[in-house]
Amino acid sequence: MNARVFSGIQPTHGLHLGNYLGAIRHWVRLQDEHECIYCIVDQHALTTLHDAEQMRSNTREVAAALLACGIDPERSILFVQSNVPAHSQLAWVLNCVTPLGWLNRMTQFKEKAGKHRENAPVGLYAYPVLQAADILAYKATLVPVGEDQKQHLELSRDIAGAFNRKFGTEYFPLPEPMIAGEATRVMSLRDGTKKMSKSDVSDMSRINLTDDAATIARKIQRAKSDSILGIWYDPEKRPEASNLLTIYAALAERPRAEVEAEFREAPFAEFKKRLAELAVEKLSAINARMRELMADPAEIDRILRYGAERAAAIAGPVMEEVYDIVGFLRP
Ligand code: TYM
Numbered sequence: 001m002n003a004r005v006f007s008g009i010q011p012t013h014g015l016h017l018g019n020y021l022g023a024i025r026h027w028v029r030l031q032d033e034h035e036c037i038y039c040i041v042d043q044h045a046l047t048t049l050h051d052a053e054q055m056r057s058n059t060r061e062v063a064a065a066l067l068a069c070g071i072d073p074e075r076s077i078l079f080v081q082s083n084v085p086a087h088s089q090l091a092w093v094l095n096c097v098t099p100l101g102w103l104n105r106m107t108q109f110k111e112k113a114g115k116h117r118e119n120a121p122v123g124l125y126a127y128p129v130l131q132a133a134d135i136l137a138y139k140a141t142l143v144p145v146g147e148d149q150k151q152h153l154e155l156s157r158d159i160a161g162a163f164n165r166k167f168g169t170e171y172f173p174l175p176e177p178m179i180a181g182e183a184t185r186v187m188s189l190r191d192g193t194k195k196m197s198k199s200d201v202s203d204m205s206r207i208n209l210t211d212d213a214a215t216i217a218r219k220i221q222r223a224k225s226d227s228i229l230g231i232w233y234d235p236e237k238r239p240e241a242s243n244l245l246t247i248y249a250a251l252a253e254r255p256r257a258e259v260e261a262e263f264r265e266a267p268f269a270e271f272k273k274r275l276a277e278l279a280v281e282k283l284s285a286i287n288a289r290m291r292e293l294m295a296d297p298a299e300i301d302r303i304l305r306y307g308a309e310r311a312a313a314i315a316g317p318v319m320e321e322v323y324d325i326v327g328f329l330r331p
Contacts, residue, residue, distance in 0.1 A: 005034045006140030006175075008041040008081070008131070011058035012049050015065040017207040017279075018186035018196035020286075021250040022146030026180055028070040030144060036076040037138050037311060038066065040304075043081050043088065044130060047123040048112070061290075063300050065209050068289035077314075079307030081134065086315035090133035091126070093322055097162045098129050102155060108148070132156035135175050136163075137315040143175050147184040148195060153177040167325050183250035189223040192239025209290060213280045220244075220276040231263040231271045241268070248275050251282050 007027060009019060030036055040062050042055060049055055059080060071078055081087050103109065106128055113120035123130075131152050135143055136159075143153055153175065160172040188194040188205040196206045207219055224240045233256060235242040245263070248271075249256040263271050293300060323330070 003034045003142035003176075004138060004140045005030050005036040005142045005144065006039070006135050006138050007037075007144050008039040008044070008134055009062060009066075010041050010045045011055065011062045012045045013058060013198035014061050015209045016196055016198060017209075017247065017283075018146065018183075020069065020209060021181070021183035021186050021247065023144060024066065024069045024071075025250075026144040026178065027066075027076075030142075031070075031072060031075050034142065037140065037314075038071055038076055038078050039081050039134060039311070040066075040079070041081045041131075041134065044127060047121055047127055060297055060300050061210075061294065063304055064290045064293040065286075067293055067300075067303070068209070068286045073303045073307060077307050077310045078303065079311045080304050083304070083308035084137075084311045084315055086137045086312070086319045087130065087133050089319050090137045090315075090322060091130040093326060094129050094133050094136070094159050094163065095126060097166050098132075098159050099162075102158060103128065105151075106155070107151060128152045128155050129159065132159040136160055136172050137318055138311075139173055139318060140175055141173050142178055144178040144180065146186075147179055150177060150179060169325055171321070171325060181250060182256050183246050186247060186250075187239065187243040189219055189243075191224065192235075192241075192243045207279065207283070209283065209286055211283075212287065213284055216279050216283060217276040220272055220279060223272065225268045225272070227268075229267060230265050231268065232260055244271070244275055248278060251275075251278050 007023065009015070009023070015024070027036065027038055040059055042059055045055065045058070049058075063078065066078060067073065103125060109125055109127065112124055132155065135156050145153060157174045160174050164170055164172055186196045188196050188200060189207070190202055190205040194200070198206075200206060204219055204222060207216055211219070223244060226238055226241060228238065228241070231241050231245055232238070233242045233245055245260060246256060249259045252259065
């Protein structure tokens with residue numbers, strides 16, 4: 001059965017290899033079989049990013065990156081969250097059926113709020129409800145994400161169920177997460193026990209899709225390694241080797257065991273050299289295309305406007321039905 005696919009990405013910074021391997025490459029593939037809706041979630045980014053210029057330029061850069069990776073704005077709907085009012089409208093309705101206790105369990109809030117919980121913005125706390133609204137505003141059924149989004153997606157299902165139960169309806173389908181492939185959790189190049197992340201202060205910890213060939217090669221060469229001869233997968237004892245092996249397999253689109261067999265006896269330096277070559281080969285075309293696209297921001301804006309119109313044409317009628325279900329009078 002054809003699914004309706006929805007997924008989102010924050011424009012807090014540019015994209016990195018974790019976003020690409022954990023999510024975007026699957027988004028691209030899913031376009032062949034399903035109706036796909038991909039959203040740059042600027043309202044989510046506003047929970048941590050309070051710089052208007054940065055927000056605007058990151059939003060365009062993420063759009064360019066998605067297009068360069070192969071998102072086709074004709075086959076798929078590519079748009080910016082704040083351009084479609086249904087997201088905030090539905091988020092409010094869902095806020096009113098989501099128990100506080102469910103949000104208290106969210107580990108990402110605890111991590112992001114840190115010790116200064118009282119100072120954390122309300123938006124950061126309600127973040128997963130807006131995420132549920134993103135998905136449900138399109139009655140999407142399949143949500144391709146990296147491993148770190150698992151808890152948020154379970155919550156989205158629970159929120160859909162809570163709405164249905166409270167209003168005695170089957171209106172929202174329960175969305176299925178899709179956490180697929182070899183690289184559902186790409187780790188930092190500097191510390192194999194930490195996720196590769198946009199918020200890491202060290203740029204050497206991640207490969208950005210904007211990095212040129214020399215930078216990619218340098219980052220891989222300087223990635224943390226160990227002094228054991230041969231490369232094999234053992235995330236407990238050899239987190240860095242395991243992470244680089246996983247990255248290799250995902251970039252080469254080969255099973256991890258096969259790559260492991262090839263490098264089992266190889267010195268770390270030799271493996272890194274091969275990985276750097278592979279990464280440069282795979283990422284340089286994306287990088288070049290991104291540069292072309294970013295040179296024409298008006299074209300990016302046009303594509304995003306077109307996407308927003310098509311997104312609103314789906315989400316608008318859903319919102320009207322939701323308002324009917326909850327009993328809001330129409331104007
Ligand atoms: P975000 O912007 O942090 O990340 C976008 C996607 O990239 C994946 N990802 C990773 N995958 C593997 N390894 C990593 N190191 C890595 N880092 C990030 C994420 O899992 C994600 O799939 N809350 C979401 C955005 C969102 C959303 C949604 C997603 C808003 N609404 C509705 C799905 C459906 C987020 O912050 O992703």
